[in-house]
Amino acid sequence: DVKVTQSSRYLVKRTGEKVFLECVQDMDHENMFWYRQDPGLGLRLIYFSYDVKMKEKGDIPEGYSVSREKKERFSLILESASTNQTSMYLCASSSSGTYNEQFFGPGTRLTVL
Amino acid sequence: RKEVEQDPGPFNVPEGATVAFNCTYSNSASQSFFWYRQDCRKEPKLLMSVYSSGNEDGRFTAQLNRASQYISLLIRDSKLSDSATYLCVVNGETGRRALTFGSGTRLQVQP
Numbered sequence: 001d002v003k004v005t006q007s008s009r010y011l012v013k014r015t016g017e018k019v020f021l022e023c024v025q026d027m028d029h030e031n032m033f034w035y036r037q038d039p040g041l042g043l044r045l046i047y048f049s050y051d052v053k054m055k056e057k058g059d060i061p062e063g064y065s066v067s068r069e070k071k072e073r074f075s076l077i078l079e080s081a082s083t084n085q086t087s088m089y090l091c092a093s094s095s096s097g098t099y100n101e102q103f104f105g106p107g108t109r110l111t112v113l
Numbered sequence: 114r115k116e117v118e119q120d121p122g123p124f125n126v127p128e129g130a131t132v133a134f135n136c137t138y139s140n141s142a143s144q145s146f147f148w149y150r151q152d153c154r155k156e157p158k159l160l161m162s163v164y165s166s167g168n169e170d171g172r173f174t175a176q177l178n179r180a181s182q183y184i185s186l187l188i189r190d191s192k193l194s195d196s197a198t199y200l201c202v203v204n205g206e207t208g209r210r211a212l213t214f215g216s217g218t219r220l221q222v223q224p
Contacts (some may be wrong), residue, residue: 033211040121042200042216043157058211090156101147102212104156 004105023091032074117215136201
């Protein structure tokens with residue numbers, strides 16, 4: 001069974017703080033993704049990575065950065081958290097090949113005060 | 114125009130009913146199509162892929178209409194456990210590796 005884990009289920013941070021969200025997958029997947037999900041807007045892609053140290057911007061990369069130093073781990077960084085980054089953050093992974101099934105982690109509910 | 118559009122619902126149906134959802138996509142070059150299911154406060158999970166010839170998995174049937182650029186999901190004999198949000202997923206922008214998710218259609222099956 002593919003397992004994607006995220007470091008926290010709930011996180012509360014203050015405006016201006018640097019925030020790290022960690023995602024780990026145990027199936028040796030090449031592709032990893034970060035989304036945010038907001039009511040009425042669905043899942044929006046922030047960044048994705050198709051290999052170690054490789055990354056591509058998604059639809060809403062502003063205010064975020066990512067790091068992929070190891071194949072199994074993909075980190076999302078909010079350099080200076082703002083209230084409009086309050087959201088549910090979902091990590092996913094998939095095997096190589098462009099459009100394979102994505103397996104999601106349980107999500108991190110981030111609140112920025 | 115959004116890349117992937119769905120009616121948000123909610124669709125409220127009685128147990129045993131047949132319900133259908135449609136989803137339209139904007140990129141005529143899209144090649145891969147999926148339906149994901151997301152339960153309340155849970156992560157999305159793949160329900161089924163959608164093939165050109167249409168495909169069925171038990172009570173669920175998915176169809177693709179390339180000419181009109183929409184995909185559909187039909188659920189027969191609805192169960193209470195089918196209550197969830199159904200996400201239409203397409204490879205949107207040509208050449209981009211990632212998939213594009215619709216906002217989802219909420220289904221509530223009532224006893």
